Amino acid sequence: MISKEVVIKNQSGLDSKQAAMFIQKASNFKAGIWIEKGERKANAKSLLGMLSLGISSGTKIVLIADGEDEQSAISDLERYLTSGLAEGT
Amino acid sequence: MAKTTLSGTPVSNGTGVGKIYAFEQTSIEINRGKIKESLINEEILRLDVAIDKTLLEILDLSNDLRQRLEAESSLIFEAYKTILEDKYFINEIKDLIIIKKIFAENAVDMCINSYVSAIEISDNAYVKQSITDIKEIGSRIIRNIIGGKTVKQNLDDIDNKSIIGVKCLTPWLAAAFGKKNVSGVIAEEGAAYFSHAAIILRDLGIPLMNKVSYDLVMNSNGHVAILDCNNGNLIIEPDKKEISVYKDLYKSRIFDLGGFFRKKNTYAETVDKKRIVVMANISNVDECDLAVSNSADGIGLVRTEILFINSAEMPDEKQQRAIYSKIVKKMKAEPVFIRTLDAGEDKIFSVFTSKMSINHKGLRGIRFSFTQMDVLTAQIGAIVHSALFGQVGITFPMVNDVNDILKVKGIINDIVNRMDDKSRSKLNIKIGAVIENRKGIENIDSILEEVDFISIGTNDLLQEMQGASRKDLVESDKLYLHPDFLIAVKYCCMKSHEKGKPVSVCGEMASDISAAVLLIGMGVDSLSMHPAKITAHKELIRKISYQQSKEILDQVLKMLDEHEVSDIVNEWLRSLI
Numbered sequence: 170m171i172s173k174e175v176v177i178k179n180q181s182g183l184d185s186k187q188a189a190m191f192i193q194k195a196s197n198f199k200a201g202i203w204i205e206k207g208e209r210k211a212n213a214k215s216l217l218g219m220l221s222l223g224i225s226s227g228t229k230i231v232l233i234a235d236g237e238d239e240q241s242a243i244s245d246l247e248r249y250l251t252s253g254l255a256e257g258t
Numbered sequence: 259m260a261k262t263t264l265s266g267t268p269v270s271n272g273t274g275v276g277k278i279y280a281f282e283q284t285s286i287e288i289n290r291g292k293i294k295e296s297l298i299n300e301e302i303l304r305l306d307v308a309i310d311k312t313l314l315e316i317l318d319l320s321n322d323l324r325q326r327l328e329a330e331s332s333l334i335f336e337a338y339k340t341i342l343e344d345k346y347f348i349n350e351i352k353d354l355i356i357i358k359k360i361f362a363e364n365a366v367d368m369c370i371n372s373y374v375s376a377i378e379i380s381d382n383a384y385v386k387q388s389i390t391d392i393k394e395i396g397s398r399i400i401r402n403i404i405g406g407k408t409v410k411q412n413l414d415d416i417d418n419k420s421i422i423g424v425k426c427l428t429p430w431l432a433a434a435f436g437k438k439n440v441s442g443v444i445a446e447e448g449a450a451y452f453s454h455a456a457i458i459l460r461d462l463g464i465p466l467m468n469k470v471s472y473d474l475v476m477n478s479n480g481h482v483a484i485l486d487c488n489n490g491n492l493i494i495e496p497d498k499k500e501i502s503v504y505k506d507l508y509k510s511r512i513f514d515l516g517g518f519f520r521k522k523n524t525y526a527e528t529v530d531k532k533r534i535v536v537m538a539n540i541s542n543v544d545e546c547d548l549a550v551s552n553s554a555d556g557i558g559l560v561r562t563e564i565l566f567i568n569s570a571e572m573p574d575e576k577q578q579r580a581i582y583s584k585i586v587k588k589m590k591a592e593p594v595f596i597r598t599l600d601a602g603e604d605k606i607f608s609v610f611t612s613k614m615s616i617n618h619k620g621l622r623g624i625r626f627s628f629t630q631m632d633v634l635t636a637q638i639g640a641i642v643h644s645a646l647f648g649q650v651g652i653t654f655p656m657v658n659d660v661n662d663i664l665k666v667k668g669i670i671n672d673i674v675n676r677m678d679d680k681s682r683s684k685l686n687i688k689i690g691a692v693i694e695n696r697k698g699i700e701n702i703d704s705i706l707e708e709v710d711f712i713s714i715g716t717n718d719l720l721q722e723m724q725g726a727s728r729k730d731l732v733e734s735d736k737l738y739l740h741p742d743f744l745i746a747v748k749y750c751c752m753k754s755h756e757k758g759k760p761v762s763v764c765g766e767m768a769s770d771i772s773a774a775v776l777l778i779g780m781g782v783d784s785l786s787m788h789p790a791k792i793t794a795h796k797e798l799i800r801k802i803s804y805q806q807s808k809e810i811l812d813q814v815l816k817m818l819d820e821h822e823v824s825d826i827v828n829e830w831l832r833s834l835i
Contacts, residue, residue, distance in 0.1 A: 184384035185391075186333065189340055209376065215346035216337070220388055221373045223380020 170235040172205075173243050179254040182225040185216075187254050192216050194249055200236025202246070213246075259481055262494045264474055268487035269449055269456040270466035273531070274441030275504050278494070279420040280472070280479040281431075286400055289361045301355050305348075305362040308402035313342045315398065319433045326436075326591050327461045334391070334429045334454045341395055363400045370396030390448055394428040416440060421485050421492075423475030427466075429454035436462040442485035444492055446472040467492060488531055524553040526796035528778070532804040535784035536795050537595075539764055541565060543581060546588040548789040553796070556592040556649075558786020559713075559764040560585060562637065563599045575636040582644035593649035595713075595762075595786075596641050597692065598634065598666075600655035601626040622718075623656025623692070624666065635669055642673045645687040653713055657691035660704040667708065690762075693750055694718035702750060706757045714750050714782075716765035719743075738767040739820035739827070744776060748811070751780040762786060771798055772827040778804060779811030801834050 177183065183191060195202045195213040202213040204222060206229075211218035213232075224230060232250070234242040293301060320335035341347065347369070354365035374389055416422065418439040424431060427445035432455035435443055442465040443449075449456050449468035459466040465487035475492075484493040484504045493500065527533050537558030538549035542565060549557060565581065566573060573581070586594050600623055627634040641652045654666055667689065674682060691698070691705050694715025698705065706712065720738050723746065737743065747763075754761045762784035767773045769787035774795060777785060785795065810830055814823040 181384045182382045184382065185337055185388045188385075189337055192340070212346045215344050216340045217344060217347045217373050217392065220385050220392070221376035221380075223377050223382040223385045225380070225382040225385075 170233065171239050171243055172231050172233040173247050175230055175232050175247055175250050177224055177226060177228050177230065177250060177254070180226050182228065183219055183222070183254075185220060188219040189216055191246075191249065191254075192219055194246060195242075198234070198236070198238050198242040198245075200234045200239040200242045202235075202242055203233040205231040205233060259478065259495050261496060262478070264470055264492040264494070265490050266444065266467040266470035266492065268465070268467050268490045269451045269453075270460040270464060271487050272442075272463060272465035273488060273504055274421055274465050274485045275501060276419040276421040276441035276483065276485075278475060278478050278481050278483050279416055279422050280476040281416075281422050281424045283425055286363070286397065286404060288363050288367055288400070290364055291361065292359050293355075293361060295359065298356055298359065301362045301365075302352055304403050305351060305355070305366070305399075308362070308399050309342055309348065311402045312395070312398045313339065315402075316342070316430075319430070319437060322437050323433055323458075323462070327458065331454070331457050331461050334458070335433075337388075337391065338395060338430075341392070342399075363403045366396055366399050366403065387453070390426075390428055391454070394430050398430065413438060421483055423470070423472060423479075424448075425472040427453075427455045427468075429458055431455070432458040432466075435459075436464060440464060442466065442487070444468075444470045444475060444485065446470060446475075524796075525555060526799035528799055528802055528804040528807075530803045530805055532778075534778055534782075534799045535762075536792050536799070537593075537762075537784060537786040538789040538792060539786050540585075540789070543584055543588070545789060546585055549792075550588070552789045552792040554592065554789060554792050555784075557585065557589055557594040558762055558784060559653075560594065560596040561600070562597060563601065572633060575640045578637060578640035579643050582640055582650075583647050586644045586648040586650055589648060591648070593651060594644075595651040595653055595690070596644070597653045597655055598624065598637050598641070599627055623694070624654040624662050625656065625658065628662075628665065634666075635673075638666065638669050639673050642670060642685070642687055645685055646681055649686060649688075651688040651690055651711065653690040653692050655692045655715070656694050656698065656718065657705055658695070658697040659701040660708055663689070663691055663705055663708040695722050699746065699750060702753045706754060706759055709759065711760045711762065712750065712754050713762045713764055714747055716747065716763055716767040719746065720765075720767075736770065736773070736820050736824060738765075738770075738773055739776075739814075739823040741815050741817050741819070741823060744780075744811070744815060744823070747777070748780045748815075751782055755781055760784065769795075771795065772824060772831060774798075775802060775807050775827060775831070776811050776814065776823075778802070779807035779809075798831075798834075806830075 181187065192214055203210050204213050206222045206224060209222055211222050213219065232243060232246055316335055316338050320332060324332055351365045351369045354360060354368060355362055370392060374392055377385055377389055413434055416438050418441065420440045421442045421444065422435050422440050423444045425446050427443065427448035436458060443459060444467045449466055456466060465485050467485060467487055467490065470492060478494045481494050484496050484500065486493065525533060526536055535555045537556040538554040539559040540546060540549060540557055541561045582596060621629060641650065644650055654662065657663060674685065688710040690711040690713055691709045692713045692715045693699060693702060695718060716738055720743060723743055724737055751761050760783040763777050763782050764786040768777060768785040769791050774785055810827065814826050817823050
């Protein structure tokens, strides 16, 4: 299992649209993937899970992956979260 | 009940007249009791079935509305689907059933509530907007588990003359009301300007007003009302005069055959908010693209006789079906009006000269087609089938009396009866008569009883009335501006509107701006012309007032000839530009 700290920078954070796109990316990996925000941890392949974290702009989160492709999962998803999220709603 | 006016925040423009229908959102009794170990599997099955059912309901709504919504607005359905297909979410519910030994609906409720409260404490305002949607999904699933009144059943009493009052509007309800093409929607909450519900109804062109107390609406359940979202008023029990003023402004919506005419930003409305539908006349499939690029509100006339003019022989039903369907598909959400073969003496048919018998008796329009029943039946069959792909109106040229219509309706019914149930339920075809001779005008009352709309064929009518051959008419003559002719056209409009049926004009008269403004003054709902002229017409419509065009019409009807009429109209038009 590996993990990585990421700061979300786009303006709307993980709103429903961004979250929906993110879970699609995450679902491409075999590894189990989670996002931790403070004390809450949610499955990164679940839209409700992602929404329930209410990740806003500027939030620090921990990306966690566990499984055979965990390495590429972390690096791909980190890149997506730091530079792939769209601006605004 | 005395006349009352309620105000609110309008979030989707337009006006609607109808009966208030207070839409009750019954709270659901959730059984919080425990279940026996042996019933756990049964509860899980109930959950799975309900989730599938909910998913199907969404697919149903999104399929029906897809063509009418902007791509962005359809995303809400994707989000609903994603949640219903979220196996982590569903497994959580199942775990609750197994571990806590509770009923499926209770597990769904608990699970949804835990997500909602987590989102409520978060500081992301964008995510908070999704709370309504999540709650909605929860309650849909629960309703489907319990099998009580689903939205579908609740919606049975609603029709396109209803103004729906609701306590909390959700995108789901907005879509369901939209599918029913209601006259308007009033909500106490859930309909902020940027809410999905508001976006959906704006896309569909259905007026929506937010922040109106549901209790007050409930008190006026069943009463006639005007929803005026241009001014933010709900007028309950208005007087007759008020209704007629609004109905007048509202007529163009009656024409829209189910709401498909209303394309955002591209439609043309007079300064006093009367919508005029501006469509394209086409003679071949490629002209569809021209119509689309000129923002046509639809195809007002497909001249089928010209469509096949270069064919060596008349295409059979299958070939025609392919061509009409192509046009209908190209126009996507916009309606297409297809006129059956219009055989007149001035139209040459290479196709027919060889195959069809010669037009001995000088029969015209649909009467001539009746002498070629196999050709007519094949064409009607092809047109009816093209209506499976969109909004189609079928029009019949030079209808003389109601028997012409009854005859073609018989043919249409035979075709429809041979379709399977599924196709039949999808079919949305409207039937119209082209009124273009004296006989047609004389019999207009009985014809109107049997059609959904009329189209006035100004070219042929003019030819008959003036005794002039159409070939001799040059544009500068503008005989259609003659007061006698205007009175005849106005008479047709009045008769049609008395029966609540819309009127369109597709001839040259509609494409001449000075005549078009007079047609607007008569209350003509739709003008159809060459695609290239559409933009200029729409620009003009946005500058004029319906009220004023009526006044100008009254004025010109007192004139002596077309020159005087032309002078008055042109002077008015110059003052506008």
